[in-house]
Amino acid sequence: MRVFIAISIVVASVSSASAQFAMDHGRAADAAQAAQAAQAASAARAAADAKAAAPGAPLLPSQQTNFYIGGAGIVKVVSRTAEELKVDEAAQSAWRERCQPTVVEDRDGLRRVKYAERDCDLSRFNTAGN
Secondary structure, three states, rough: OOHHHHHHHHHHHHHHHHHHHHHHHHHHHHHHHHHHHHHHHHHHHHHHHHHHHOOOOOOOHOOOOOOEOOOOOOOOOOOOOHHHHHHHHHHHHHHHEEEOOEEEEOOOOOEEOOOOOOOOOOOOOOOOOO
């Protein structure tokens, strides 16, 4: 009886393996074709990137950047005068006196800044509706 069970297990496994091979054999060619197509597409993308990266070549739409401030593509850096620096320093020291920022670590270990006055965390540009 044990021999019969062993033989039936072997026959079942061989037939299962051959059926699996027969089913996969038809798809193996499709998988190989898909891999070749993916490789060809990758090579085409690499060639396009190399062509676009050449000096003087026009950029692709995904590579273009338009950076404009106030309608101009050029940002002028203007050095500040000593008088402007003094005014800014005076404003910073007045803010520090009024707000008295202190760093506090909360129970989660995050460092947060606490202020003595209300709205000290807002700048003159970020008024949050005030």
